[in-house]
Amino acid sequence: MLQAEGHLYEQLGQELADRIERGIYRPGDRLPGVRVLSRQLDVSVSTAVAAYRWLEDVGYVEARQRSGMYVRQRPTELLPQPGPSAPRSSPTPVTGQDMVLRLLKAANDPQVVQLGAAVPDPEYLPTASLERCITRSLRKHRLRALSYEFPPGLPELRRQIARRMTEAGCVMNPDELVITNGCQEALTLALRAVTKPGDVVAIESPTFYGLLQVIDSLGLEALEIPTDPQQGISVDALKLAIERWPVKACVVVPNFSNPLGFCMGDGRKRALVELLSEHGIPLIEDDVYGDLGFSKVRPSACKGLEPRADILYCASFSKTMAPGLRVGWIAPGRRHLERVEYLKYVTNLATSGALQLGVAELLESGRYERHLRQMRVDYSRAVTRMTDAVTRHFPPGTRVTRPSGGFVIWVELPGSVDTFELAGRALERGVSIAPGPVFSATQKYRNCMRLSCACHWDNRVERALLTLSQML
Ligand SMILES: Cc1ncc(COP(=O)(O)O)c(C=O)c1O
Secondary structure, three states, X not given: OHHHHHHHHHHHHHHHXXXXXXXXXXXXXXXXXXXXXXXXXXXXXXXXXXXXHHHHHOOOEEEEOOOEEEEOOOOOOOOXXXXXXXXXXXXXXXXXXXXXXXXXXXXXXXXXXXXXXXXXXXXXXXXXXXXXXXXXXXXXXXXXXXXXXXXXXXXXXXXXXXXXXXXXXXOOOHHHOEEXXXXXXXXXXXXXXXXXXXXXXXXXXXXXXXXXXXXXXXXXXXXEEEEEOOXXXXXXXXXXXXXXOOEEEEEEOOEOOOOOXXXXXXXXXXXXXXXXXXXXXXXXXXXXXXXXXXXOOOOOOHHHHXXXXXXXXXXXXXXXXXXXXXXXXXXXXXXXXXXXXXXHHHHHOOOOHHHHHHHHHHHHHOHHHHHHHHHHHHHHHHHHHHHHHXXXXXXXXXXXXXXXXXXXXXXXXXXXXXXXXXXXXXXHOOEEOEEHHHHOOOOOOOOEEXXXXXXXXXXXXXXXXXHHHHHO
């Protein structure tokens, strides 16, 4: 009985929180009294009281003496953003990545509140449309769906992707694309095509750990370049690094980087491409978050701005459709195309034909664009909600990024906190976070962590943040 009641007040709390999120009640507005609320929602007065108490606990409302319940102002004092990074200035092998798999495995447990991996909760994904499209395409192409779809991959899918890439300014022929098992494979193929073991690769710092793992697995060395959380990789610092070290490739996530969330301006993107072109260094552009900006205008890709430059463009549908599809692609440019196709073939023969057909069907249906519009709003709200909660709960001196797209935030903690240790202890208490050191080849950023905001928001998440803040 108690549990049923618990569920009900929480559901009501969520419903009211949703009205606040949608702006039906705005900061400073008075909410209905408990009696009115209980009549409106047809629940007992005690359930209405419990729902308000829940909303108060999670920080949406505040009680004012003898006056009732009010929607809280959003924190007026925005937390400052972290400053530009200052990583080690020489190339180094990647260390410390074994920790990531351990964390990810543990975080697969449904009992754990998942704030660590950059994996959106299914509620953000077009699961029903995907299911329909995959089923329909399996029916339509029964035999084809089950055979090898050798590289470069399904022509219909490459056509749909080529159409979509025009939004990023890239005018591509479908023949210039190779379908891959997600963006991670696209990055691996790109690096294999342009480097050999022992080569130096320039990267943003901090950068997402998947890239560090690819660099590690290919026996390459990482050269971390200072990166500004608002503007991206420092082109000046990269220039100095290139003059000093034999850089063979540069990998960036220019649109809504992971973990910092910045979007590089077109001027900076052009300067970056120009610098690399001058030195004959290929740019590997990871645009996996490019469609996930919070404003209506889709940012350009470097490849769109400078179509003739040596750019290997990589992306996937992992953040916008579903990570488990493992469908991504690479546009490596004419000079690397044949090599990339061959490498894809000898690595794993093909990407699942059935899933390529399903993704192509969803793209063709037109429902994907509608879904993307909604997803951008949902991610933006999720980031605001998480940032507000961090502002409320975390100690003074905390700094946090203000991403303009995607769904992760980077938190810099005051003092000598060790987030490696914190992550282990938090996991014991059912909370997963991504500790700062895994975003660096040399395990820097000990006082930082990344939080994924695209989680199912309920009081478990608020409690998880409270737990973290108590541990801090
Ligand atoms: C910047 C970036 N690139 C690539 C990937 C990997 O994408 P996929 O799951 O499509 O392999 C991720 C996943 O977190 C990412 O954040």
